[in-house]
Structure formats: structure tokens, C-alpha cells
Amino acid sequence: MTPSDAPALAPTAEGARGGAAAVNGTTGEAARDAAAVKEGLGVGAPAFTIRPVKEEEEEAVRSLLREGFQSNVKAFYWAIASGLKVPMAGLLVGCAGAAVASPKNAPTIAAAGASLAALAAGGMLLWFKSKHRALQRASMADDLGCIASYYTEERQGPGTGFWVAVSNSGDLLGCVGLQRRTEERAEFRRLAVSLKARRMGIARALTAHAVAAARAAGVRTMFLSTSTAQHAACTMYERDGWKVVSTKAVPVLDLRIVRFELQLKA
Known part of the structure; x- marks a missing residue:
């Protein structure tokens, strides 16, 4: 089955109230995938169709993914602040102890401590900005140069595809990719939803579509990597049956890289 042949679900807010439906008439696990799409739609969700991406939509997809990168910046800043709590506390305790031991030099010690704290925080922010830009550039260069031609079964293997959620008025609401890695495993990639369309169940609909494909x-295991900064996404994956198989702490930052897997039944 090529990406263009993958079942294109067209969930709507009305359909969400209509109960479960099978994908292209299939039943069992595939029917439950379709049901998950409908149950995931929120109140006020726009009518939309999930279909393979078109070449002329690729720049809009890249813009959507850049928007997603930027929306996560605040979460990473909080991770930096949280990660600096312990060293900053140690610095303050050290300065306080030095001030008590040498009252005459207390103002100088306090000023030095404040300067060191500011330099540390500023240095971390600059480091994060440079890393974030580098990550964004690397990520955008990986598979997003020519999306439609990269995510093909001929190039990556059966089941591979890249889909977009498009409203009936033509607005790009979200995207998702699936890349076959081995005979039994495929990577779930590039899930993103427009800021204006979040909390409407579109992410769950895109996820269910990729799972069905x-x-x-014949994929038996799907896997993905994300971080604890994407709290809403992690919650959705766990709720939908994905299991955490590994975590890796990020130095200094108060967050972890999380690897999820989803076991599929025939």
C-alpha cells in the first residue's frame, strides 16, 4: 500500500457523536483506530480530512513544525530554571556562609554572588538558544527538504507516509509522519498541530491514522522519541496505550528524553 492509498479518514465534530466506524470497512483493531479518532475530537473541532501531503503544501508544513519548535521554548526555559535551582541554592548558601564568617565583606560577597548567579543564568540561556537553533536547523534538514519524496514506500518501506489534517476551508491544521525502519518496526514522527487548532482532538486523529496505516x-511495533517538556503529548501517548521503554536525563536541564513504543496486533 502506497502513502496515497492509505485510508484517508475524514472525522468531523458531528462524526464524533456518531459512534465507532471501521476504516475502509475493516473491523477489529482497525475499527478501534477509527473509533479513537472520533472519540478524540473535542467540542467545536472543525471538520477536516487527513490525507497524504502534497508537494505544494511542504512549506506550510515546515512553517507548522517551526511554530511547534517555538511553542516549546517556554517549557525548555522552565526546565533550565528548574535545573539551576540546586546549583544556585548552593551558591547562595556559600555566599551566606562567607558573609557570616566575614561580616565586613558581606556586601562584597553578596554582590559577587549575585554577579555569578546572573552570569550562570545568562550563560545557560545563551547556550540553550544556540542549541535550540542548531537542533531546529538539523531537524529541518533531516527529512523536511522534500517531504513528499522522502516519505515514500519505495524509499523507506511499506507503510511509510506523511499526512496532513486539512480543514474543509483548506487550512492546514496538523501533520504526522510514519517511517518504516525494519521489517517489524516503524518510527512515528513529526506530529504537530497548529496552535489555533490544539485541544480539539486533532493530534489523536493524526496518531490513530498513522497507527492504522x-x-x-504489517508493522508490529511503533516507536517515537519526545521529551518531558511536551507534557501534553506524553500524557496522550500513555493514555492511548504507548509504553515508556526508556528515559534519558538531559544534562543541566530538568527534563528527560522519553522513548515510547506501541505494540500492534494483527
Whole structure:
């Protein structure tokens, strides 16, 4: 099955109230995938269709993913602040102890401590900005140069595809990719939803669509990597049956890289 042949679900807010439906008439696990799409739609969700990306939409997809990168910056800043709590506390305790031991030099010690704290915080922010830009550039250069031609079964293997959620008025609401890695495993990639369309169940609809395509192609295990900064996404994955298989702490930052897997049944 090529990406263009993958079942294109067209969930709507009305359909969410209409109960479960099968994908292209199939039943069992595939039907439950379709039901998950409908149950995930929030109140006020726009009518939309999930279909393969078109070449002329690729720049809009890249803009959507850049928007997602930027929306996560605040979460990473909080991770930096949280990660600096312990060293900053140690610095303050050290300065306080030195001030008590030498009252005459207390003002100088306090000023030095404040300067060191400011330099540390500023240095961390500059480091993060440079790393964030580098990560964004590397990420955008990986598979997003020519999306439609990269995510093909001929190039990556059966089940591979890249889909977009498009409203009936033509607005790009979200995207998701699936890349076959081995005979039994596929990577779930590039899930993103426009800021104006979040909390409407579109992410769950895109996820269910990719799961249905993977199952139809004989994939047995799907996997993905994210971070605890994406709290809403992690919660959604766990709620939908994905299991955490590994975590890795990020130095200095108060967050972890999380690897999820989803076991698929035939």
C-alpha cells in the first residue's frame, strides 16, 4: 500500500457523536483506530480530512513544525530554571556562609554572588538558544527538504507516509509522519498541530491514522522519541496505550528524553 492509498479518514465534530466506524470497512483493531479518532475530537473541532501531503503544501508544513519548535521554548526555559535551582541554592548558601564568617565583606560577597548567579543564568540561556537553533536547523534538514519524496514506500518501506489534517476551508491544521525502519518496526514522527487548532482532538486523529496505516502494512511495533517538556503529548501517548521503554536525563536541564513504543496486533 502506497502513502496515497492509505485510508484517508475524514472525522468531523458531528462524526464524533456518531459512534465507532471501521476504516475502509475493516473491523477489529482497525475499527478501534477509527473509533479513537472520533472519540478524540473535542467540542467545536472543525471538520477536516487527513490525507497524504502534497508537494505544494511542504512549506506550510515546515512553517507548522517551526511554530511547534517555538511553542516549546517556554517549557525548555522552565526546565533550565528548574535545573539551576540546586546549583544556585548552593551558591547562595556559600555566599551566606562567607558573609557570616566575614561580616565586613558581606556586601562584597553578596554582590559577587549575585554577579555569578546572573552570569550562570545568562550563560545557560545563551547556550540553550544556540542549541535550540542548531537542533531546529538539523531537524529541518533531516527529512523536511522534500517531504513528499522522502516519505515514500519505495524509499523507506511499506507503510511509510506523511499526512496532513486539512480543514474543509483548506487550512492546514496538523501533520504526522510514519517511517518504516525494519521489517517489524516503524518510527512515528513529526506530529504537530497548529496552535489555533490544539485541544480539539486533532493530534489523536493524526496518531490513530498513522497507527492504522502501520497496522495495515504489517508493522508490529511503533516507536517515537519526545521529551518531558511536551507534557501534553506524553500524557496522550500513555493514555492511548504507548509504553515508556526508556528515559534519558538531559544534562543541566530538568527534563528527560522519553522513548515510547506501541505494540500492534494483527
